[in-house]
Amino acid sequence: MQYETVIGLEVHVHLKTKTKAFCGCSTEYGKEPNSQTCPVCLGLPGSLPVLNKMALELTIKTALALNCTVNNYLKFDRKNYYYPDLPKNYQISQYDMPISSNGFIILTSGKKIRIKRAHLEEDAGKLIHEKDSSLVDYNRSGMPLLEIVSEPDINSPDEAYEYLSKLKLVLQYIGISDCDMEKGSLRCDANISLRKMGAKELGVKTELKNMNSFKAVREALGFEIKRQTEALNNGERIIQDTRLWDDQKEITTSMRSKEEAHDYRYFPEPDLVPFSIENKFIEEIKKEIPELPQMRFERFVKDLQLSEYDANVIIQDKNFADYFEECTRLYKNAKKISNWLCGAVLSELNSRKVDIQELKLKPKDLIGLIEETEKGTVSNLVAKEVLTQIIDTGKSAHAIISEKGMAQVSDxxxxxxxxxxxxxxxxxxxxxxxxxxxxxxxxxxxxxxxxxxxxxxxxxxxxxxxxxxx
Amino acid sequence: MNLHELTAHQIIKDKVNPREVRKSLEERIASVDKKVKAVLRLCPDEAEVGKGVLSGIPIATKDNICIKDNLTTCASHILDGFKPPYDATVISKLRNAGASLFCSTNMDEFAFGSSTENSFYGPTHNPWDTTRVPGGSSGGSAAAVSAGEATMALGSDTGGSIRQPASFCGVVGLKPTYGRVSRYGLIAFGSSLDQIGPLTKDVEDSALLLNVIAGYDPNDSTSVDVLVPDYTKSLVKDVKGLKIGIPKEYFIEGIDKEVKDAVDQAINLLKKSGADYKEISLPHTEYAVPTYYIVATSEASSNLARFDGVQYGLRSKAAKKEVSDLIDMYFATREAGFGKEAKRRIMLGTYALSAGYYEAYYLRALKVRTLIKRDFDEAFKSVDCIITPTSPTDAFKIGEKTEDPLSMYLSDIFTISTNLAGIPGISIPCGFTKNNLPIGLQILAKPFAEETLFRVAYTYEQGTEWHKQKPKL
Missing domain, CATH: 1.10.10.410 (Arc Repressor Mutant, subunit A)
Known part of the structure; x- marks a missing residue:
């Protein structure tokens, strides 16, 4: 039997604000447990939340960058459930009126993955399990989280991977998050179901959690397709449940079934009065959105005549692309710069395990080196050696070539x-x-x-x- | 006159040494509180008398208002040992005004009740008749002020919890407009209904105390940035041309005749002082109690979810199990920690918010709430204030209504709409029943028109002696 895979993704991303969503505590990562807390994010009796304006701005910025409609009315709801990392035993979230909806991301194939909604909520604390007890660290409690929910438009693990990569790139371009899955600043849950090829109705879905990288998301989805296909082929029914991905064993296991699912008893958060967002406020934020990766890619190919491959490599890191653009302002042959960046420079980055900003190579020094090769002072081979030395010493290409007698012999x-x-x-x-x-x-x-x-x-x-x- | 009987404005005017007042109050507590049981604990005395408009004035606070490093329990077992690491905004304001935090007063657990019988520490008794309730839930504060155990007090009012005990104990109780006083540090019952307000011996003290505690607070998004006037300027004996509305729905069967007569006489006095009056209609009044009990309990069920034994307060182990896991701990803690009424309200609210019931209960209640608010908006187009009894009866006997929650809920029938509408209301003494129990007159005004309340209340008070009566203990 041939099945079609239907996937929807829920991404949670930490917004890069200085302070938490509803109090003044710092959001800095990796501090002493419970050192960044106050009565509000500890949920102490009597405390009240106050919305961080920055969190709202970053939310709107992201929504706009994801082609969402920003709703003019801001309302929060309480999502009620008991868990020890949730100090109030309810989470301030948005239920029926998310701040934004109806966005999309376009894959390389041209396929559009619709974004159903993106809403602002607060994060919970973190449990640390010890031998006979569990401890709670509330430093993360109250951090602003953006939940981005896709429509079930994704049909393969590869598409899911690409959607996540493209999403992450947009988030990095607009600078709203570190998107570091290891630090938990980006998390992803996946809903997946199979249906007979051509069928209109959706099959029974399972929800996958605990994937710690995009690769893990792809693998977990791949496993789940295999598992569900086998089950369906054996005439079994899929049970709607929440499953945990085990990175070691590379399998998913059932955590809870639908019957055990929560009734979150959402209701409007009475401590935060709903308010209207002025169009002017949204327009101001719109102005701050930089050129997004897709547009940049198109411009590099069209205006600078880069190959699609190179353009794609360059835009994958905003700083790298910014660096590239700075070089093009100093030297007109963009293609040549791109060859150097995607070749020698990138391999220096990889072997040194640093990013372009950390590398001791000023755009003017790279261009200086390219010009030396142009003049025939050094061969490409020697030029690579010179590049390494520029990075090691911070000296200019010219200085290194003359100091070390590396000039090309044309005699x-x-x-x-x-x-x-x-x-x-x-x-x-x-x-x-x-x-x-x-x-x-x-x-x-x-x-x-x-x-x-x-x-x-x-x-x-x-x-x-x-x-x-x- | 004994120092413990003085009002704050008398202490200020006569430059009475506040240390001596405090001493006198402590002696009074030692002699009468075994009968009244209004005071849960004394606050530690400060080394220096603070400076400010309330310099040294001893103030009692209801036990649901957070005082830094001081036990704050909501009269609940579940908050055993809880000492907030912060001051409620009203407490900071009191400190800044030089007031002396004096004692914490008894209340219905988490403010759930109208009689102060639902306290983990046992009931408070009405100083006028100790076999009767002081009203609630701020019964401790009302009884303490009435019995001369505190100069003035703070209470909280979610559905009448300041005004009804003020009425039962013969003191002045004000529920400000929702958003007038910061709720930051008030342990929430019904977040969209709760307001902190003063319980005082007379109207002037009420204005004095509101002056200090009112105002926008950046820590409370529901507080409103409206200029705080000097409320003492409204203490004028003049209601000429003022239009009073008498809602016909409030003078119904079931209202005590003595209460009705007292209120009628009060209206007559105001008429004689130059006020006009007319009958008005608040057509959705009959839906106020059910609407209130859905909204308030829904919010309460969520607000009280945090009391789970994880971070603070009581933590119980499952009795019959060797190993207690998390869920067992939650159950055991909440089973042992909450009283009967708290459990009832948590269950009611949880039910009202449940999937499949939300639309029929909570959402519908919100719609009715809007209608009730519109009733008042409409009424205030033609009148400046509305006068009603505070409670349909005088103070009832201890134990009389504990087995009948519904009749207990109905004792707030005249005060509940105010909270649903968010408008301000004051209860002032307006007479005594044959049982020698105080009767309260309720005056309501439009949002942020506390000045109107003070003007009417002061005019009435100046023409009567009710507020000067003291219970014999």
Missing amino acids: EGALEKLADEAIKENPKSVESYKSGKENAIMFLVGQVMKKSGGKANPKVVGEILKRRLI
Whole structure:
């Protein structure tokens, strides 16, 4: 039997505010347990929430960046359930009137994944389980969370992965979150069901939790498709339940069934008076939204003639793309800059495990290096060595090349001697070149380069060799 | 006159040493509180007398208002040992005004009740007749002021909890407009209904105390940024041209004849002083009690969810189990910690908010609430204030209504609409029944028109001697 997979994703993202959603406590991560708390986020009797304006601004900013409609009426509700990390035993959230709705994200294939709603709520604390007891750290309690709920428009684990990556990129571009899943600043739950190919009605869904990376989301969905397919093929019924992904065993296990599901008894939060949001306020926020990744990608391809592949690599990190743009202001050949960034620079970043902002390479130094290669002062091979040294020392390309005598040798007298040696030592290559395989000369050029310690000007070497082998 | 009988404005005017007043009050408590049982505990005496408009004036606070590092229990077992690490905004304001926090008073557990019988610490007795209730839920505050155990007091009013005990104990009780006084630090019962207000020996003290506690608070989003006038300026003996509305729905069968007569006479006195009056209609009055009990209990069920034994207060272990897990702890703690009425209201509210019932109960109640509010908006187009009895009867006997919650709920029938509408109301003494029990006159005004309440109340008070009567203890 052929089944169609239907997936909807619920993403929770911490908004990067200085203080919590409803009190003045710091949101800084990794502090001493319960050091960043007050009567409000501890839910002490008598305390009252007051909305953090910054949290509202970031929420609206995100909603706009995700193409959502921002609703002009702000209302909060209480979601009632008991859990020891939830100090009031209710969460301030939004139920029937989310701050925003009806957005979308477009995948590379052109497919549109609709966003049902994005709403603001408060996070709970964290439980720390010990041998005979459990402890609660309320530092996270009251942190502003944005819940972004997609429509069930996703049909494969890969699409889910791409949706999450694109979503994360947008969130990073507008600077509203670290999106660090390990620190819990981004979390994702997935709803998944199967239905017979072509069927209109949705199948019974399961909810997957506890995925700690986008990769885990993809794997958990993959597992669940297999599990549900097997069950359906065996004539079993899918039970609506909440399942936990086990990263070690790579399986999902049932946590609770629908019958045990909560009745959250939502009702309007009486401690926060609903209010209207003025259009002017929304318009002001709109102005702060930078160019988003999709637009930037299109501009790089269209205006700067980058390949789609390179453009995509560059936009994956906003700082990286900003860096690229700064370089293009200093040097006109964007394609060449892109080659350097996506090649040598990216591999330096990877081997050093740093990001572009941490790397000791000013755009003007990178451009200086590119210009040296242009002038023929150094070969590309040597240039890579120079790049490493720029990063190590922070000196300019010019300084390094002259200090270390790395300038390319273009003196024909010296190179002719090396060319003759190479011809003598590689009769086979000489033979094939003479028999018409023009590419064989590249090997000989390489040999000369090697003998010169990389300093020979390959263009000049090629000309000398050709002359000698006529 | 004994120092414990003085009002705050007398102490201020006559420059009485507040230390001596405090001493006198302590002696009074020692001699009469075994009969009244209004006071739960004394606050530690401060080393210095504070400076400000209420310099050194001893103030009693209802036990649901947080005082930093001081036991604050809502008269509930579940808050055993709870000492808030912060002051309620009204407490900070009192401290800034130089007032002396004097004692915490008894109340119905979490303000659930109209008789102060639902206290974990036992009932408070009416100083006028100790076999009777003082009203509630701020019964401790009302009885303490009435019995000369406190100069003035703070209470909280969710459906009449300041005004009804003021009426039963023969003192002045004011529920300000919703949003006039910060709720920050008031342990919530019905968040959309609760207001803190003064219980005092006379109208002037009420204005003095409101002057100090009123005002916008950035820590309470429901407090309103409306200028606080000097309420003592409204203490004028003049109601000429003032229009009084008498709602016909409030003078119904079941109202005690003596109460009705006292209120009629009060209206006559105001008429003689130059006020006009007319009959008005508040057509949705009959729905106020059911609407209130859905809204208030729904909010309460959620507000009280936090009392779970995890962070503070009581924590109980499951009695019959060797290993107590989390759920057992929740059950055991809430079973042992809450009294009967608290449990009843939590269950009522939980039910009203449940999936499948929400629309029929909570949502409908909100709609009726809007209608009740509109009744008042409409009425205040043609009148400046509304006068009603505070309670249909005088103080009832202890134990008389404890087995009949519905009749207990109905004792708030005249005060509940005020909270649903968010308008201010005051209860002042207007006579005594044959049983020598005080009768209360309720005056209502439009939102933020506390000045009108003070003007009418003061004019009436100046023409009568009721507020000067003291219970014999």
